Amino acid sequence: MEPYKIRFLAAASAVIAGMCACSSAFGADAGPIKIGVAVGLSGANSVVAPAVVQSSQLAVDEINAAGGIIGRKVELDIADDASDAVGAQKAYDKLVFKDNVDAIISMETSAARNAALPIVARGKKPFIYTSFYEGRSCNRWMYVNGWVPDQQVAPVVDYFMKSKGAKTFYLVGNDYAFGRGMLDFTAKYIAAHGGKVVGQEYLPIDGTDWTPILSKIRAAHPDALISATAGGAPNVALAKQFKATGLTMPYGNLAIDEGTAKAMGDVASGMYMSGSYLTSIPTKQNRSFLDGMKKKFGGEMKTPNELSEPQYEAFFLYKAAVEKAGSTDPDKVVKALGEVSFEGPRQRVSMDKSRHTPLAMQLGQIQTDGSVKILQTFSDVDPGDQCPKLK
Incomplete structure (x- = not known):
């Protein structure tokens, strides 16, 4: 065999061997x-x-x-x-x-x-x-x-205190980690800023009848209501029953999203919310x-x-x-x-x-068509020291 053919075949073999090695090395990464x-x-x-x-x-x-x-x-x-x-x-x-x-x-x-x-x-x-x-x-x-609460609670509570003159608050939520965690944080924030929580009630996550709790709210005459339910169905049930009672105090919902608000239409009208995303x-x-x-x-x-x-x-x-x-x-x-x-x-x-x-957090109020009117924007809100032991 001529020398240049030997060199060509050797080089080709090396390339093929390299391709096979790469295929073997990255075979696990070849799929989606x-x-x-x-x-x-x-x-x-x-x-x-x-x-x-x-x-x-x-x-x-x-x-x-x-x-x-x-x-x-x-x-x-x-x-x-x-x-x-x-x-x-x-x-x-x-x-x-x-x-x-x-x-x-x-x-x-x-x-x-x-x-x-x-x-x-x-x-x-x-x-x-x-x-x-x-x-x-x-x-x-x-x-x-x-x-997290460190970013979301303050806009609602501060607005109620400063713009609505609220001093007393009633807190309601679903009885699980989110509802209790949110409302415990909210209660501490309210107390630290001179307000008072006059009631704090929970309903199981699969509960649908808020009537007894709404009766307690009526009897307590709070200046404002704040809720933290599981997103979705519990929001809808509470909002419908709140509207039906005729209660008119400012209502801040810590768990509602714009999609649910639009699906609810007029039932959510007037409700206040705080969040990081709105379509507007x-x-x-x-x-x-x-x-x-x-x-x-x-x-x-x-x-x-x-x-x-x-x-x-x-x-x-x-x-x-x-x-x-x-x-x-x-x-x-x-x-x-x-x-x-x-x-x-x-x-x-x-x-x-x-x-x-x-x-960036947005304070908004839900309109009659379910859209959200932005009232205030807060830039670059820090989440606080959430996981200090994890690096």
Whole structure:
């Protein structure tokens, strides 16, 4: 054989061997990146879950259209957590151990989240929790891009005290981690600022009759009412029954989202709320997000809201973390999640403050058509020291 042919064949063999080695080394990364979404398709969160699923679908479409994550397509794996602890255990067992997803991005009740965290930790899965919640839930594998009480309570209470002259407050909520956590924080904030809580009552998360509690509110004559229920169905039930009583004191809802408000229409009219996302936020990124939702879902689009928009952002935060880490390796991704940011509809979001994110908060009042009028905006509100022991 001629010398140049020998050299050519040797070089070709080396290239083929290198390609085989690369294929072997990265064979596990050749397939799609699977992201699990556990959400309450049934139960208390079933009112808001469809919007959360839609925003997840839009995010995946946009990421895949731009080439995926580190060259790999993204696939959704959606599981119903039934909005409760038992359902969450089943959903997470499936996502983590049967489906072996690469990460989980989920909007859930606090009961579902608390049940899921031990499973996430055992399976070592990066987890972005996208719901607003009662705060101070900490786990090595979890980051949060929703608001916490340190960011959300002050706008409502301060407005009632300063603009409405409120000195006495009645607090009502659902009897689980979110309701109690939110109202305990609110009660302490009210007391620290010279107000007084004249009643604090709870209804089970699956309870539907608020009549006895509303009777107590009428008897107490508070200057203002503040509620913290599970998002969705409990919000609707309480608002309808409150309206039917004819009570007229200012009502601040710490758990309502714009989508639920629009679905409720006039029932929610006059209610005050505080949040980090409203469809009326005048940013270029928000207009692009809303246009994308309308184009993809048309007349089937659910109103984007405080519970669905952070879900959309979280996919891009995960994408940025994987790209910074250079792989989907869980340990590397978890570290990177605290170092990346995303310029989204709510402006810049970065989970770098004790695994939570500073947010621009909006104080709004719900109008007769379910839209929300922005009364005040508070920029870059710090979430406080949520998880000091986790670095």
